[in-house]
Amino acid sequence: MKRICIFACIAIAGLTACNKFLDTKPTDFYTPDNYYQNEVQLQQALNGVYSDLMRPELYAQVMGFNFVSTTDEVMANRTADGDARGLRYNYDASLVHVANIWKYAYVGINNINVLLQNIDKPVMDQGKRNILKGQALFLRGFFYFILTSNYGDVPLVLRPLAINEVNMAAAKQADVYAQVEKDMKDAEALLKDYTVVQAKFNDVVTLTAVQAMLARVYIYWAGYPQNNTAKYQDVITYTDKVINSGLHALNPDYRQIFINLAKDLYDVKENIWELGSLGAAAGVVNKSGNDIGNFVGIQSALTAADSTSYNAAAWVWVTKKLFDAYEVDPNSTATPNKASLDIRRDWNCANYIYNGTNPRVKAARPNIWQMCAGKFRREYVPQSIRNTNGAAGTYNINWPMIRYSDVLLMRAEAENYVNGPANAYTYINQVRKRGYGLLNGNVxxxxxxxxxxxxxxxxxxxxxxxxxxxxxxxxxxxxxxxxxxxxxxxxxxxxxxxxxxxxxxxxxxxxxxxxxxxxxxxxxxxxxxxxxxxxxxxxxxxxxxxxxxxxxxxxxxxxxxxxxxxxxxxxxxTTGTESDLTPGLSKEAFQLAIRDERMRELCFEALRKADLIRWGHFVADMQEFAAWATSNGAGVTATGNPNGLQGIRNVSQRHVLLPKPTYELNLNRLLVQNEGW
Known part of the structure; x- marks a missing residue:
């Protein structure tokens, strides 16, 4: 953050001296003085902030892969190169990926602060200005949510910094959450009439995107380490706003959600907010590609002779715990794995890979510990994209930042905490019915x-x-x-x-x-x-x-x-009730059911590790899982995933947070390193 700000300030300072000497203004490039002159320039600046989120250092690669790919739902299958990525909890504060999340989150914040400082300059329609300002405020709050959920206490920078403002103490995490809440609530007021109906796309921030993300902020705030359990009531308030808006609903086919993402088809009902990427429909704010479906995907090689091929490294495999979490048909005689009543299992846990080169061959992968993560399937990406840009990794799949099913599951969890499970069944059973294919009838x-x-x-x-x-x-x-x-x-x-x-x-x-x-x-x-x-x-x-x-x-x-x-x-x-959660559960048993349901529904969407942390037992849970995985074949070289298992065994208390980057500690002398690093 500081280096970028310093270089920017030096450049501006040099321009100022030049202006005084020549008594003129530069005309061949933009500065804050001669930019932000109209609505188009404000929109371009905002689009740049959306692009900051879809950088490889953030959601185009790292945020969905590097530090979230070794939990009880998925494990990396890498050795030394996995350590270089931070996949096996063998990283330290000097790792470039640790630094980049911090660096580019603050790049985004700085760009937003400059935009907000200049947003009132143009003469324009006030309603349109409010929409731009609301999105900017939300995005600043979201960047701080990224920072505090990953690093804990972080500096709060709410304006462009001067060149001499190098040392800045970190704000306490509770204060960071309070600022996130303020920015997002201010955004909610400004976007009160801006919904997906007006936007027509969900890769920009709309009213229900703000409300859904506020619910996630509150549910994290309610959990470890803040344990501010009063925030569960706020989760109820904000999930109800989304549910009662009537703007969102579950897609009847779980698989279709991710096929749509691959095919550039917008589903504004299920996906409340997604990050746009290469090849998306007109109006998308970002045209760069990404690694979605590559490292966390189904193994395949791109070959010139096979027009159906695509490129995916598949650097993670699912866990037997995830696979076994889906209910099977007790009457199934299929071997080696019984058929599941839950259609999510065979979509998320892919039992095949693509072998060969000319042409490639679909090969069975029945071994559970070595099944690929199948949620984001590049085989559905338009052929022109996968064949032209596959080697470069510039694929087009949008990232689903928050989905309606997550809102329903947060509502169920908060309801159970505040009032017990009686009314919470309404929300979890909707998600389960869709998972079993029963949302609109029998199968x-x-x-x-x-x-x-x-x-x-x-x-x-x-x-x-x-x-x-x-x-x-x-x-x-x-x-x-x-x-x-x-x-x-x-x-x-x-x-x-x-x-x-x-x-x-x-x-x-x-x-x-x-x-x-x-x-x-x-x-x-x-x-x-x-x-x-x-x-x-x-x-x-x-x-x-x-x-x-x-x-x-x-x-x-x-x-x-x-x-x-x-x-x-x-x-x-079916008779339409097979999916329903066991009735009459205690409050504690219902909470355990929520934990399993979130894994079944939201696996590989970069939420599991944060969920385990906020539930307060991340280290103990990983130790317990490591023991279970060892006794259930994960350590067997031929049929298991010993590299991933070693990553689980490396987990310690310090991994609840990422370390503050070494480069930032060297620049900002008021920063204090996180415990254990």
Whole structure:
């Protein structure tokens, strides 16, 4: 912060001397004196602040990866290079990434302070000025929220600094929170009529973005280390403002939230505020790329010969604790992992990677400790972006800063703390219903084998039809020529009219109707495939011979394989209540349920570590998890994640906060290093 401010002041001082000597003003570049002259220049300055947030040193890479990638939901799989990134709690105050969060947060604050100092200069519509000022105040508060939640006590700088203002003592964290609250409440008043309806995008700050983030500020303030539990009532107040606005709702399909982010499709109901990036829709405030979906993503290599490929390093793997947190279908016979009733599991815990180069191959990754974090999937990014800019890392996925489901879960947590769990169920069950795919109706719950059949050489195709719905898909699991399990890959399409009213029909391996006579030349469809019968016959245990038909809907090279004895299976659908949290929980048990639900819903969104810290037992929780992970296979080299486990074992009390950067301590002699560093 100080170096940048000093250089800026030196430059301005030099310009002032030049002005006096020549008795003129510079015309070939901007200074605070000749800038901020109109609304356009104010907007450009504000856009620059949004860009500060989406730098690689902040949310384009570091804030979603470096210091939050080793918890009980995800662990880094790196060794020495992981230490250089700060992934395994082997960092100190000199690490560049520790310094950059501090440095660029203060860069943003300085830019905002200059903007606020000049915001009244232009003659312009006061309503538009209020919108710009409200966003600027909120962003200053948000930068200080970043700083205090990472470093604790930090200097409060609320105006542009003079060249001699080098030494500045840190304000106590409680005072920093108070300033965050003031800035955000002032912003709320200024943005009272500026909603997503007016903005049309959610990558700028609107009224409900302010209110949702204030709720997060309050829930952190209520927890460790401030433990100001009176703030839980403020969480209720501000989450209610968002909920009662009627502007936000859960996307019925959890997966679609992140597909939309990859495809540059705005979902202003679910994503209350997101940070814009390369390729986003018109009006986005930032055009740089990012590493979202790279280090925390599904492994893949970008290859020139494969137009579907993309680049992702996958430097983290999920934990078995996260995978096991999702409820499984007790009747599932799928191996090695039972099918889950919760559609979030198989989206967040990706059971595949992309291998090979020309072309790449989708390879199974059934080992839980080595599954990739699947939430941000670059395979959905527009092909032009992933092929042109993949090697440079300039991908386009926006960062979801705060989502509506987080608001509902904060509301449930605060309600439970203040009033107990009775009314808190309303909020958590909404999130759970969406997680199970039940927000608007019933879906396929499970597919069970009735007869394993025999004689299969490759897993047969499974088709699910009827029942009033569509979109359910499954794959067969083959053992010694028999179908020993059916793995439900999708419970159905989660759109109006696509939900199930009765159990659909499941056909394993064949679409031929038993006992029906087929004549040569007859065409038979099976989903998108069209087949032509070449030899007449009656379907029993042997299908008539056939070839793939020549149709635009046909899949080229489709092959139908029939067994010596057909396997059969049946499906069951949900009744709409499977997702509901166990009723009658105590206050303490409900709080534990909230902790697990936040992990299931918000994993990899850079919130878990902060949640564990505010709940007050971060170090003990990590020690307990390390012991559990050790006894559950995390340390096994071939099938576990020993590098990530070592990172967990490195956690100590000093890691509750980042150290204050060495370079800043050398410049600012009034700063005091955090305890343990």
């Amino acid at each position: 396929v719950k499970s597919v069970s084998i009735v007869n394993a059949g025999s004689g299969y050489t490759v897993p047969p195709v499974v088709t699910i039809t009827g029942g009033g719905g569509n979109g359910a898909t499954a794959t067969a699991i083959l053992t010694s020529g028999k179908v020993t399990g059916i793995y439900l890959t999708s419970p159905g399409a989660l759109t109006p009219g696509a939900y199930y009213s009765s159990a659909p029909v499941v056909v394993v391996g064949t679409f031929w109707t038993p006992g029906v006579s087929y004549t040569a030349g007859m065409q038979v469809t099976n989903g998108a495939n069209l087949y032509t019968v070449t030899t007449a016959g009656t379907s029993t245990n042997t299908a008539p011979t056939h070839t793939s038909g020549a149709s635009s809907a046909a899949v080229t090279g489709a092959v139908f394989t029939y067994a010596g004895a057909a396997a059969t299976a049946t499906a069951t659908i």
